[in-house]
Structure formats: C-alpha cells, structure tokens
Amino acid sequence: MVLTKCDDYPLHQTPEPVAYAGTDRNFYDRYFFNGYAGDGSGFFAAAMGIYPHLNVADAHFCVIRDGVQHNLHASRELGMERLDMQVGPIRIEIIEPLQKLRVIVDGDGIKAEITFTGRAFPIEEPRFIHRIGPRTFMDYTRMTQNGHYTGWIEVDGVRMDCAPGTMGTRDRSWGVRPVGSRDEQPHGTGVVPGFFWQWTPLNFADRSVFFHVNADARGHQWNTRAVIAPDGAGPEALFDTEGEMAAPLTPGTRWPRDGVLTIAGPDGPETLTLTPVGRFQMRGLGYTSPKWNHGLYHGPLVVEREDFGLEQCSPGSMDNYHVQLPCKVTSDKHGEGFGVFEQLIIGPYAPMGLKEFMDLG
Template sequence: MLTKADDFPIHQTAEPIAYAGTDRNFYDRYFFNGYQPDGTEFFAAAFGVYPQLNVADAHFSVIRNGIEHCLHASKVIHMERLDLSCGPIRIEVIEPLQKLKLIVEPSNGFAAEIVFEGRSFPIEEPRFTRRNGPRAFMDYTRLTQNVRCTGWIEVDGVRKELAAGTVGTRDRSWGIRPIGAPDPQPPVPMTITGFFWQWTPLNFADRSVFFHINADPDGRPWNTRAVIAPDGAGHDGFYETEGAAMDEVALIPGTRHAKGGTLSIPLAQGAASIRFEPFLTFLMRGIGYGAPAWRHGGYKGDLVVEREDIDLAAADMAAPENVHIQALSRVTLNLPGEAPVTGMGVFEQLIAGPYRPYGV
C-alpha cells in the first residue's frame, strides 16, 4: 500500500513505508516535556505510531494547582504513518532536529500551542537492546534534546503564556517495545524479572546534562551513559563519558520514588557532582506510560478522545500505575575549580520488580 510517506526519500527497506518490518511491537514515538522557570507548572506530551497495529495515540498533560490534567486520543491510522495528528493533538516538524510545534486544538477544556527549539544538536543514546528468552523485549534507538519552549496552554478557559526561560526536553524513539495488548503466551524461559530505569535530562543556563541507566535487579547496568552538551553544540561538540552513577538515593517510604540523589560524572579534571532536590511529581500514566485504560498502542476505536484529571495529593503513589514518574527537581552542579551552578530538570524513575541495591 502506498502512502504519503512514500514520496519522501526515507525508505529503509524495499517495502513501502506502510510496512514496518515484521514485529507487531514496532513503534515510532515523539515525547515532549517542559516546565515554567519557577517550577509552578509542568507539562508533557507523547505521540506514538504503531504501524503493525494500525493505531496511533497522543496524550497531553499539564499540572496546575496540584491536579494533573490529561487529554488522551487514539485513532486507526489506516496505514498512513505521516499524518501527525490524532484527534485534537497535532505535531508540526518546522525544522528537523531543531524546532517542532505541538498544537492542541480546543477539546475537552484543553487548548495549547507550544514551540520546542533545541539548545544543541540532539544526542543519540546507545541502542537499547534487551531480550526476554528468545524474544526481543526492547530494541530501539532514541535521540534526546533539551529545548527552550514558547507558547501557551489553556485549561478550562484559563490561558497561561509560557514565561521567558521555560525549558524542557524532547525525544524521538523508534524500534521495538511492548505495546498494545499483552501477549497471552509469555516467552519461555522468562529471563527478565525486573526493570530499573533512571533518566535525568537537566537544563542549566549554558549547558545541558544527560544521564540514563538501565540495570538488572542486582544493579548491573546494561545500558548507561552521561553527556554534557554546551549550548549550540553540534553533533561532535558533546562530552560523553561512561562510569557515571546515581548515589545517595533513598526511597520515599512506601513508594519506589527517590527523595533525591547525587549524580557523579567522571571528568578529566575530576568528578562532577549534581545534587537532586525533587519537588513535584508527574505521573507518566498521564501521557500513556503504564496507563491502565490508555496503554500505548491499545485499540480504542476509529477515533476516541477522553479527558482525565488526577488529584496528585490523593493519588496512591505505591499503586502499580503510579510507579513510573518524572520528578521535577532543582539541581546543583559542582565542577572541580568552579563555583556551583543551579538548574532544573527531571529525575525519571521506573522500578518494576526487584532492585536489590535499593532493597526492593
């Protein structure tokens, strides 16, 4: 089947673009977040295309006054992967790898228009490949880019402009992850007994810092790296290092969420350290990650749009659907021979199953 994408020189196989390999778990996703400089509001969005399932979904969420307001949409794509709209939520690629726009047309009390402009060239994270027995549990590539954000968000008739200095992060990932309905027949033997993930894209005045780690239940990393990207850096202007680690982590009692931590990054002149002070919790289910009713890639019908409002003070943070979070954090960077500098960023956390270094 020919689609609009076939008129662009982006083919990776001899097939038309409509056909994405043979794994039903293939996906292609956009992610965005941002936060006002005073930390009073946090917003995030996700837009996923699932070619083998013939489905796309999109989510937009903003925290205001302790409520996580969420807009969810799902549609059948009819094999057209280049249509970057799903109900009221739409993405425009203004300048690839540099500037994108997210638009939420008026729907269910929401409206928004936000431009995300890269602070440097995106980083390409190491390819994520993990097998569960004979099956590919994950096999994907992701680019990540810190951004400056301009525009506005409206919820229930209250429109707020994004203040000067609003920043955030966007990413693009594609490949294989568990999506849609769970497979009724598990892999044999079952080899993945837990999943540990931390991700910390941080915004400072003149640079970005990125760290991530996937580890097994005993704490052995299977994918990790730290990157420092000065503003305006090109694809070869980053400082990349192995051996970074998040230390001094204590969990909030009764949860799998960290009170804080200190990230140590080896540098030629000595280790840098970044202290995290989380102060606002964003539930990732608000944009479909682990959402019971809005699982990524789930079939909802030809087009379904729904609103959800989550009272964060009343939410059970120990519930399985609330384990995956982004904790908006104030951060302090200490470099050898330099005065401390402050910034802001997220401390994304997902601990599923046992993780022995934290005693869970």
C-alpha cells in the same frame, strides 16, 4: 494500496513501501516532550505514538495546575499514513528537523500552542537491546534534546503563557518495545522479569547534562550514557562521559527521594545534587496506564479527558510507579540548574532491596 506520503521522500530502509515496518508487531515510532518554568512550576508534557502493525496512532497532552494533573488522551486508526501527525485534538508540526517543533492542542477544556527550540544537537543514546530470558523485550534507538519553549496553555478557559525561560526536554524513539495488548505467554520457568530505569535530562545556564541507566533485576546495567552538551553544540562538540546515580527511595514508594549524580566532566569529576520540587505521573501519557497504555485499540477515533489530584495517587499501585520529578539541581562546579528525574522500577530490584514484584521502599 500501501503507498503513502512517506514514499515520495527518500526515507526507505527496505525494498518495501514505508507503510511496512519490518515484521515485529511491537514496532513503534514516538515523540515525547516535557516543559517547566525555571522554578518547576507550570509542568506540562506531550507524547504521540505510531504503531504501524497495530494500525493505531495515539497522543496525550498533560498539564499540572494547583496540584491537579489534567490529561487529554486520544487514539485513532492509523490507516498506514504515518505523515498525518494529528490524533484528534493533538497535532505535532516539524518546523525545522532536529531543532524546532510545535505541539498544538484543541481539546475539551485543554488547549495549547507551544514551540520547542533545541539548545544543541540531539544526543543519540546507545541502542537499547534487552532480552528477558529468550524473549526480545526491547530493540530501539532514541535521541534526546533539551530546549526552550514559547507559547501558551489553557485549562478550562484559564490561559497562561509559557514563562520566560521555560525549558524542558524532548525525545524521539523508534524500534521495538511492548505496545498494544499485553502478551500473556509466560516467560518460562526460572525467568524473573525486571526493569529498572533512571533518566535525568538537566538544564543549566549554558549547557545541558544527560544521564540514563537501564538495569536488570540483579542491578546489571545493560544500557547507560552521560553526555554534556554546551549550548549551540553540533554533534562533534558533545562531551561523552560516564555517570553514576545514588538515589534512595521515598519510604513506602518506588519513587526517588532525591539523587546525587556523579559525572566525569571536561574539567574533572562533578557532583550534581537533585532535589525534587514536584511530581508528574507518567500514566497521563499512557505509560503503564490500564486504559491508555501505548498502542491499545480504542476504535476509529476516541478522545477522553482525565483529571486527578496528585496527592490522591497511591504509590502502591503499579500504574503510579512511573514518575518524573521536577528537580532543582546544584552542581559543585557549575552552579544551579533545573531538570527532571524520571524513574520506573517494575519487579524485583536487588540493589534497593526490592525482593518481590510489588515491594515498596
């Protein structure tokens, strides 16, 4: 049987039941959230991924307290039912589509109930299609939305409410990118795989600013967009523009030291200076994690807690390359705000002088 709850909704994109998602084993459907107080404290993040062809659903919840990143991982067999949005102790509820969602966590020593409310209509980023040599590496769509949070998070019995003004970002993406067990087939002679990613969703008093860029090993930008979203804006009021980021690496790492983003705003060029005040390791959400990478099969249901000190994370280890840095942001035209600077560089990247696969800045 392949009929599921989804089939009673007008969601079909092909003549097949919703349980079948094309023919690419790497198809995925994913939720992501992050949040922080106005000064960057109390950082938390959550994610859930569904992998129909791998028959896996996984989820993660993370929170930073006193320099320690506490991570809760969960994975289960999907069983084709994609509307059951709970993986062990982690659940996502859609209260109002494209506007309000809730994350509920009831795990070993880590519990939470937080509600996200969007500030404006989500932006749709350009379709991500990228090939390395002849092989399709990515082909997916993503939407992004800034918002405010209410609720609470508890770690080992210590409950803290979300501070007034707690803000952050959520995204939804779906399509094809590497998930599950690694493909060991070589790319072929002369093909140099490389991946460069920067993403800076920023929150100001009455607007959001978004910028991202994907580039290959030579620095060719194959996907980029900048958007300004006034609070309450519908899709027609989003200001679509261009941006350019200058961000040197912290010596001995692949992490950004700071950043200067230049965008063309509705009132002329605008310069935004990003100053990091902390660090979040994305492996807590499964990204580049050797054990909890997205879509790996663990069994019918497996839940695990993982805690690590941020100062003990070696920047030379590939599973620590992917970071989000909470940042104070200063605009030369619109005052101060706060956001994150996410970066991942895998392999060589000529514009930063990274010649070998694991060179550090």
